[in-house]
Amino acid sequence: xxxxxxxxxxxxxxxxxxxxxxxxxxxxxxxxxPGIISFAGGFPDAALFDVDGIREASLAxxxxxxxAALQYGATEGFDPLREQLAAFMAVKGVTELSPADLIxxxxxxxxxxxxxxxxxxxxxxxxxxxxxxxxxIQCFKxxxxxxxxxxxxxxxxxxxxxxxxxxxxxxxxxYLIPAxxxxxxxxxxxxxxxxxxELAARTHTLVVEDDPYGDLYFDQPPPPSLLALSAQVxxxxxxxxxxxxxxxxxxxxxxIGWMVAPPALLAKATMCKQFSDAHTSTLAQAIAAQYLAAGxxxxxxxxxxxxxxxxxxxxVQALRQTLGDTIDFVPPQGGxxxxxxxxxxxxxCHDGGVLAQRAIExxxxxxxxxxxxxxQPDHATLRLSFATVDEDRIREGVQRxxxxxxx
Amino acid sequence: xxxxxxxxxxxxxxxxxxxxxxxxxxxxxxxxxPGIISFAGGFPDAALFDVDGIREASLAxxxxxxxAALQYGATEGFDPLREQLAAFMAVKGVTELSPADLIxxxxxxxxxxxxxxxxxxxxxxxxxxxxxxxxxIQCFKxxxxxxxxxxxxxxxxxxxxxxxxxxxxxxxxxYLIPAxxxxxxxxxxxxxxxxxxELAARTHTLVVEDDPYGDLYFDQPPPPSLLALSAQVxxxxxxxxxxxxxxxxxxxxxxIGWMVAPPALLAKATMCKQFSDAHTSTLAQAIAAQYLAAGxxxxxxxxxxxxxxxxxxxxVQALRQTLGDTIDFVPPQGGxxxxxxxxxxxxxCHDGGVLAQRAIExxxxxxxxxxxxxxQPDHATLRLSFATVDEDRIREGVQRxxxxxxx
Numbered sequence: 001x002x003x004x005x006x007x008x009x010x011x012x013x014x015x016x017x018x019x020x021x022x023x024x025x026x027x028x029x030x031x032x033x034p035g036i037i038s039f040a041g042g043f044p045d046a047a048l049f050d051v052d053g054i055r056e057a058s059l060a061x062x063x064x065x066x067x068a069a070l071q072y073g074a075t076e077g078f079d080p081l082r083e084q085l086a087a088f089m090a091v092k093g094v095t096e097l098s099p100a101d102l103i104x105x106x107x108x109x110x111x112x113x114x115x116x117x118x119x120x121x122x123x124x125x126x127x128x129x130x131x132x133x134x135x136x137i138q139c140f141k142x143x144x145x146x147x148x149x150x151x152x153x154x155x156x157x158x159x160x161x162x163x164x165x166x167x168x169x170x171x172x173x174x175y176l177i178p179a180x181x182x183x184x185x186x187x188x189x190x191x192x193x194x195x196x197x198e199l200a201a202r203t204h205t206l207v208v209e210d211d212p213y214g215d216l217y218f219d220q221p222p223p224p225s226l227l228a229l230s231a232q233v234x235x236x237x238x239x240x241x242x243x244x245x246x247x248x249x250x251x252x253x254x255x256i257g258w259m260v261a262p263p264a265l266l267a268k269a270t271m272c273k274q275f276s277d278a279h280t281s282t283l284a285q286a287i288a289a290q291y292l293a294a295g296x297x298x299x300x301x302x303x304x305x306x307x308x309x310x311x312x313x314x315x316v317q318a319l320r321q322t323l324g325d326t327i328d329f330v331p332p333q334g335g336x337x338x339x340x341x342x343x344x345x346x347x348x349c350h351d352g353g354v355l356a357q358r359a360i361e362x363x364x365x366x367x368x369x370x371x372x373x374x375x376q377p378d379h380a381t382l383r384l385s386f387a388t389v390d391e392d393r394i395r396e397g398v399q400r401x402x403x404x405x406x407x
Numbered sequence: 408x409x410x411x412x413x414x415x416x417x418x419x420x421x422x423x424x425x426x427x428x429x430x431x432x433x434x435x436x437x438x439x440x441p442g443i444i445s446f447a448g449g450f451p452d453a454a455l456f457d458v459d460g461i462r463e464a465s466l467a468x469x470x471x472x473x474x475a476a477l478q479y480g481a482t483e484g485f486d487p488l489r490e491q492l493a494a495f496m497a498v499k500g501v502t503e504l505s506p507a508d509l510i511x512x513x514x515x516x517x518x519x520x521x522x523x524x525x526x527x528x529x530x531x532x533x534x535x536x537x538x539x540x541x542x543x544i545q546c547f548k549x550x551x552x553x554x555x556x557x558x559x560x561x562x563x564x565x566x567x568x569x570x571x572x573x574x575x576x577x578x579x580x581x582y583l584i585p586a587x588x589x590x591x592x593x594x595x596x597x598x599x600x601x602x603x604x605e606l607a608a609r610t611h612t613l614v615v616e617d618d619p620y621g622d623l624y625f626d627q628p629p630p631p632s633l634l635a636l637s638a639q640v641x642x643x644x645x646x647x648x649x650x651x652x653x654x655x656x657x658x659x660x661x662x663i664g665w666m667v668a669p670p671a672l673l674a675k676a677t678m679c680k681q682f683s684d685a686h687t688s689t690l691a692q693a694i695a696a697q698y699l700a701a702g703x704x705x706x707x708x709x710x711x712x713x714x715x716x717x718x719x720x721x722x723v724q725a726l727r728q729t730l731g732d733t734i735d736f737v738p739p740q741g742g743x744x745x746x747x748x749x750x751x752x753x754x755x756c757h758d759g760g761v762l763a764q765r766a767i768e769x770x771x772x773x774x775x776x777x778x779x780x781x782x783q784p785d786h787a788t789l790r791l792s793f794a795t796v797d798e799d800r801i802r803e804g805v806q807r808x809x810x811x812x813x814x
Contacts, residue, residue, distance in 0.1 A: 046474035067453035253689030282660030
């Protein structure tokens, strides 16, 4: 079974022609090089996982009702977890959310997949931020979406441009990461959030809010989520889908996400989930429910926030001091990423892809920004994650970046 | 959020028009009635789960390498589990299978979804057994498959009919459950298995073998799986996909399945999985790997086999003695199901749907067989699961069935 060519018995579906293997995957193969400092990750630091808390939650899940934790479960999710997640959202200002208003998904990636499966027909237009999460681009493309991009600045998506795009393209949906976006790191302002909701309600446009990072703020919480704000904007709740995740704040390995959506959409997404994976791991759900019920989350969040805040600050300072005017960026207020643009000042490299190759040779890795654009890539951009590197190594890594930049 | 009508902002994808909500789901709502004896389930008995073994495996997974067990993982699967699964397959006669030849899926339901996503374009023809697994029918229909059925008898799918269907329809794939099928309970004979492989190789037709029940035999193991036999039939391995699962033998709540396929197909399925749920719960995978490594599976299998064998025998005897010639069936040699046909002898009810309603009133539940047919339903059929009911209750349930039959 070593021949990678498809035998004549295998004829792939047409939808596969819409996606290509990620250039980033190729880059990741180089990360095994010894001594490399990696800013390339898009994941939390495993050293910060609350292993004791998860062990206790596992034992509690298998002690409380092992039959239920190990058996098939409802496609919508394990009820004790749905209750805990509704309570978790209430703390974040999402009022009047009942457990029945959300379904549990196998990571928020599956929520994106269910959105695609439920809503996107080939040729449908979908508006995403430029840049946006790579796996969203590919996921929606697999369902045949035609992607339109709206620019992002330090205040999040440009809502004037979004309004024009909606009027021009009448999209099936708009996908946004308003808080500490991947890769943009941007925080959408309160004013823009209100405008997005008003725009959605006025034009009857479905807006998907992907919010895996909102809890990872450094100083101040970000503005309320679109979901929380929707209570203040008449008609907007019926146009809103919200995707949450425990991956960045507790553990990606649990694969626990959730999706809040209007009832008719939630019902169809549940049907699609039934035929996608039947339900999310009941054991993982029972563990997450026990963890949340044990009340450990506030302390866990406080700890990861403070550590990521220090690392972010170390990276921001090092980039400014060491790279000067060869790089431009808006310091993130939370999340895992600094999104930067090479200015080419003083003849320095201004192509993220070229720099990524040179950087690997110098012992530092990051992800070039171009693949994060569904259209019209900006080749001068790059994504740097500070989440998994301690402060001294961050400074050392930025020194290596300077060497790679050739300044 | 109580209005179930879709707001004007929600316009569903065309593919949803291909599936309808299952009639069985409506029936399942009645199962909460007190005192009901349910033969309606399609799941293993939670009372048989090896909770101690899974607790030990959980502790081991969180002690050995908690960072890895709780972090993002490779889309292909957690390597220690892939190694254990390859070894598990080797015990069942699948030689020359390396861990790289399989990917871990979120239950075998996800393997079906990935097969659909990777292979099926709208209008593609797919051959399935009549009757077959309901969630396969719906899953493939969501990708636009046009389903063709091949009849099943006590020896499994009718291979003469299959050959004709393949020649006539040139299907994208053939989907079979050769061992103790759901709902048929049938075991495909060795001779038919060989013929299926020869047919696949000769006509370059992709065959999907779904094998969640093969380990649940009562007396003798079933004939070797198509995957095991493919070593003996030149050219057949390149036409074969095999789906396995721990759901029926260990715990459905873990959601651990796997898929063996030709490399080119496995690569595309991996790409599709990346955008479906990124990867299967790493923690669940680490627990399953520890469980298999601990060597507990043989004893667990021996225990569930003997208990299901006794329950199956109790049901077979009770059906024969109590229902006589009003019902016809082939006793299963393994699995969870008796598949039966109402003969109407002596004026007894011969409609499975009608009988199901009457049976609920008498305090016994089962699933009518018609929905398991992708085409031309046989309304006289029914599926009875003995897996979760003890022997006395089985006999009592069959007495109630007799009352419902009106004989």
